Amino acid sequence: MAIWRFPPAPVSARTLERKLSVSDLPYPNHTWLPGLVPTGNVRKDSAMLPSKNNQWDKSAEVVIIGYGLAGAVAAITARDLGASVVILEKQSAGSHCSCSSIAMGVFLSPSDIDRATEYMIAISQVNQPVTPWTDLDSILVWLKYSAQNKDWLVNLGGNVKFFSKGGEFPELSGSDSMELWKYQGSGLRMMKFMYDQVASRKIEVCYETPVQRLLTDESGRVIGVRATDTRGGQPKEVNIRASKAVILCSGGFEENEEMKLQYLRVYPIYFAGGTGNTGDGIKMAQEVGADLWHMNCVSARLCAKFPDFPMAFFIDFSGGGWSQRSMLGKKEKARVGFIFVDKYGRRYMDEDLKPHAAVYELGAFDSHKLEYPRVPSYHIFDRRRMEYGPLGQLTSGPSGPHQLYKWSRDNLAELQKGWIVRGETIAELAGNIDVSPTILENTVQHWNRYCEESNDPDFGRNPLELVPLDRPPFYAIKLFPGGSNTQGGPKRNSKAQVVNPFGDPILGLYEAGECGSVFGMLYPAGGGNLAECIAFGRIAAENAVREMLKV
Structure with a gap:
């Protein structure tokens, strides 16, 4: 696996030659460009910086990958906390269609956290009495923030109405704590409201700009992304600096046939939530060392x-x-x-x-x-x-x-x-x-x-x-x-930090939404994913803004 990392300071070609002799590299006839240090097993298809563009093309404190509900909530939260934000979305503005906009607009906002905790623990341990699907800390923080979901939307000016009460598994203790609320006008109207909220904060949204790679420094900290700006017809590779953090809100892998075949429990399997979720964020996180969880789980x-x-x-x-x-x-x-x-x-x-x-x-x-x-x-x-x-x-x-x-x-x-x-x-x-x-x-x-x-x-x-x-x-x-969607992706902790296989956070990298959902095999109730987007979008943004860049 190749991980491309920026050195902490400009490095001359002569310095690079002293650090890495040609005989040390897996491809001795390859020309290595100054300012880019290959680590691990270098792949021929790895992204590389053209020497003439060996610098950042854009910068923001928080860079968000994906513009569904989780991305919108994270952007709003980070901006309201004073951070500069840029959203990168691979779809075009005219054809943008997220899983959230196709949804019914129902979301969870539990009424009794103690009872909800009983229910979520029971769900997490069904058929898994020893090793639960999700750790208790992540369950607790999701419940804490989900209980605020309805008020958070209402305080923004959203139009929500009580829908029903009760989880999908009433036979489990605490199911009655699951309160379902509905945004009036469905997920489409909810997302229109969120887009207006983002626009009113003058948050930059770069459509038609798919992210290709996460960029790290020599310590492994994520410090930006490499993307392809396809606006204007001529694709252009751009490097975007994230001085505090990158937040993955890129969804699952519903439209990636290879990943569905390899990870899910039955095949073929099809989804009704849009065509943009192809597992991009999952692969990028893997490249920088992320662990995975819930990969065989779906809603x-x-x-x-x-x-x-x-x-x-x-x-x-x-x-x-x-x-x-x-x-x-x-x-x-x-x-x-x-x-x-x-x-x-x-x-x-x-x-x-x-x-x-x-x-x-x-x-x-x-x-x-x-x-x-x-x-x-x-x-x-x-x-x-x-x-x-x-x-x-x-x-x-x-x-x-x-x-x-x-x-x-x-x-x-x-x-x-x-x-x-x-x-x-x-x-x-x-x-x-x-x-x-x-x-x-x-x-x-x-x-x-x-x-x-x-x-x-x-x-x-x-x-x-x-x-x-x-x-x-x-x-x-x-x-x-x-x-609706897959649930698997990069494993996260209760701060929404993406973690490696040893449980250590990958500094500078967060995630929200169904890209590594907090839910395991069983889904608590209708509206669970929208609830997670609203809750973990805020959790990720709040913790990302607190990040102090380590130089």
Whole structure:
């Protein structure tokens, strides 16, 4: 691994020659430029400074990588504490679309920290009684700041309203401490508000400026970044000084196929939170020595992914805002029925699923058939659901308020595209999705009988959800593992400092948001990630501003 570090003072070519003879270097025929010291195993593809630009092109006390909610909160906080700030965002201003802007706009603000602590510890230790997913100090500081989230937004002038109460896992002690608040107008409106807050503080935002490398001094302290400014059509390499700290707010790796394959528990897996999160910040942090955590953890369920659209879709399975109802915890008799079946046409779960954890149920690998039998799965429904409004979720994702795709009200456009598959009978539908007609017919017959008896002996589904599939035609949507976002990334401590594998902080480097999320395998409740962005954006900025540059 090569880590490019600036020396603490200008170094002449003659001095460099005395420090490093050609025979000492891994590539003896390579020409090493003055002012740049290679350490570790040097790669041929490592970034290098052109000698004529052997200086900083821009400087700020705090440099923030990524302009989603975490980046905006960190920038606002650092600026309000008196620091100069620059935000670097690889997307263009016109097409900028973050996971936060596609979200529903729900965020957590726990009402009882003691009870919330019980709940978060329980979540962190589920199936891990000895080694918790997240250390207690990080849990406590997240809870302390998250409890202030609602007031922080309101004090800025944000328009928020109480949404619901209760965590995703009510069976765990302390779940009732999770209060969910909603920014009025969804995540899109929330991010517009945050962008206005950033602009009012005259914080510089450099769009179309992807960061390529973190830059360090000889001690290993992060002192800036190397980026490519693509504005104006002609890419230009720039070096930006961070006299106090760099804060990584670059998101996860939802759009990096190699990282998803290597790190996540099931593949393929697709996400509905934007196309900009490709793991850049994770790789940059690794290069300067960061440890990783939570890399196989996600906030996900079952989503639709169609070959002619780049993002996954959240599906409104039972209509009328299924996802929103699941977070509200309201239970009433469902108007329509649906089931999930695996690629062989068999049910395998309670379809009243956990919106941010159901994905783990798709990772059962058959070592004899060498396949994931639940990938893909199918959403099976009848004419009731087809006629009960759009199947694409309207509260978040690409068919939500961002309107990256406008789902038809009657679902006929999607039927014509082949996104929805139809059959006049269950047997015909089975043939159209390449599932055994006998097995799927048997599955639906059993389901309809359970509905008649108001009892699901196979998976214990709530009787209020037991509505038969008996009104032809019948329909199916292919489903994959997927959802909101990955959780893994560089490991951080309770000060939001990125740490190395020995737990030591990498000086000058902080992070916030889903780039190394505080959450492990289980996600506490709807709005957890936005809550983390607001909380750790402030934690990172406050500690970054306190950094004293070591020369």
